[in-house]
Amino acid sequence: MNLKSFLxxxxxxxxxxxxxxxxxxxxxxxxxxxxxxxxxxxxxxxxKPLEYGxxxxxxxxxxxxxxxxxxxxxxxxxxxxYPIDTNNIGSDRRSLYDVLMKSxxxxxxxxxxxxxxxxxxxxxxxxxxxxxxxxxxxxxxxQINAGEELSPEYIIRRDIAAADIKEYHIKGLWxxxxxxxxxxxxxxxxxxxxxxxxxIDTDEPDLVPLFWVFFPDAREVLHEAKxxxxxxxxxxxxxxxxxxxxxxxxxxxxxxxxQGDRKISEYVSENALMQLLESERIKDKIRxxxxxxxxx
Numbered sequence: 651m652n653l654k655s656f657l658x659x660x661x662x663x664x665x666x667x668x669x670x671x672x673x674x675x676x677x678x679x680x681x682x683x684x685x686x687x688x689x690x691x692x693x694x695x696x697x698k699p700l701e702y703g704x705x706x707x708x709x710x711x712x713x714x715x716x717x718x719x720x721x722x723x724x725x726x727x728x729x730x731x732y733p734i735d736t737n738n739i740g741s742d743r744r745s746l747y748d749v750l751m752k753s754x755x756x757x758x759x760x761x762x763x764x765x766x767x768x769x770x771x772x773x774x775x776x777x778x779x780x781x782x783x784x785x786x787x788x789x790x791x792x793q794i795n796a797g798e799e800l801s802p803e804y805i806i807r808r809d810i811a812a813a814d815i816k817e818y819h820i821k822g823l824w825x826x827x828x829x830x831x832x833x834x835x836x837x838x839x840x841x842x843x844x845x846x847x848x849x850i851d852t853d854e855p856d857l858v859p860l861f862w863v864f865f866p867d868a869r870e871v872l873h874e875a876k877x878x879x880x881x882x883x884x885x886x887x888x889x890x891x892x893x894x895x896x897x898x899x900x901x902x903x904x905x906x907x908x909q910g911d912r913k914i915s916e917y918v919s920e921n922a923l924m925q926l927l928e929s930e931r932i933k934d935k936i937r938x939x940x941x942x943x944x945x946x
Contacts, residue, residue: 699873699890702836702866705827713825714936715911717766718900719843720818726899729877729892734813742876745812746889747842749875750863758871763862766821766839777861783808783847808851810844810860817843819859820893820900824936826943833940837865837893865893902929 722731730746733739744752753759754774762777764770783806786794790804821839826832841862845855869890876886892898903925904913914932918925 697873699869699888700894705825706829709827709829711826711828712939713823715821715823715906716902716932716936717904718820718822719903720820720898720900722816722818724899729879729887730818730889730898731812731815732878734811736812743878744875745815746818746872746875746877747812747815749871749889750840750842750868753868753871754861754863759863759868761864761867763839763864765859766819766841766862768839768862768864772861780847780858780860781810783850808847810847810850814844814850815842816845816857819843819903820865821862826940831943833937835896839863839865840868840893901926902932905932 720727720730722728733743733745736744736748750759754762762772762774764772785806785808786800787804787806790800793804794800819841820837822835822837824833824835827834839862841859843857843859844850846858849855872890872893873888875889877889877892879886887897903915904911909917914925914928918928
């Protein structure tokens with residue numbers, strides 16, 4: 651791709667984003683018209699996620715599969731976390747978890763999986779136990795023991811919400827494309843991670859991935875959903891753009907290896923600093939491969 655084509659692509663992407671962000675807000679005659687694009691706008695925008703280029707297996711000189719944690723406490727990852735309270739905000743502003751869950755419920759994301767290897771498919775009913783906890787109060791138990799029908803007010807229900815998501819786990823492949831002579835990254839899977847719903851209100855609950863999504867299957871819905879751009883609200887970034895361009899901070903917690911893809915915590919135990927240094931070592935090993943290609 652020459653410089654002229656590259657600049658044209660960049661200008662087009664930002665123009666489309668800007669048009670979508672305005673979404674008729676300056677021309678609306680009533681609040682109902684805000685966020686509604688005309689047919690002419692839709693035709694001009696041609697708003698779709700940027701397609702991946704075809705990569706032949708023979709062009710991949712080197713590859714390394716890695717798993718990363720995106721910790722939502724970090725400021726750079728806030729666009730993936732907020733908003734967590736949607737009662738007093740527009741319907742166009744949703745967190746990444748809300749977008750994923752709504753798309754799964756609506757069938758826009760057709761498949762969810764049990765793990766990052768995408769071998770076992772799950773349905774929304776299958777993962778309900780991981781998303782919702784139901785319990786009975788002591789008064790409800792007394793009611794049952796007395797042979798009476800359990801009243802709804804004695805049933806406690808706790809659902810995993812956007813505010814409960816602590817991390818995202820992502821799986822991706824770093825590979826060196828010898829045809830274009832550069833190291834590239836392809837995101838393959840993403841999973842929201844939250845405390846175990848059965849122990850969510852305890853002091854230190856275990857964190858568990860709720861489900862895995864094959865990322866290419868979710869690109870359409872993640873492209874339509876926009877996150878907040880703190881620098882310029884007229885040009886929001888889509889979640890697809892944020893994740894594909896790696897506009898987040900993540901830590902490698904596992905790489906593919908001969909020991910069955912064991913995690914860093916399994917061979918560097920109970921030492922957070924050394925685990926972080928090992929994560930950086932893996933990252934440097936991948937990055938140095940590209941640098942070493944030009945060392946003679």
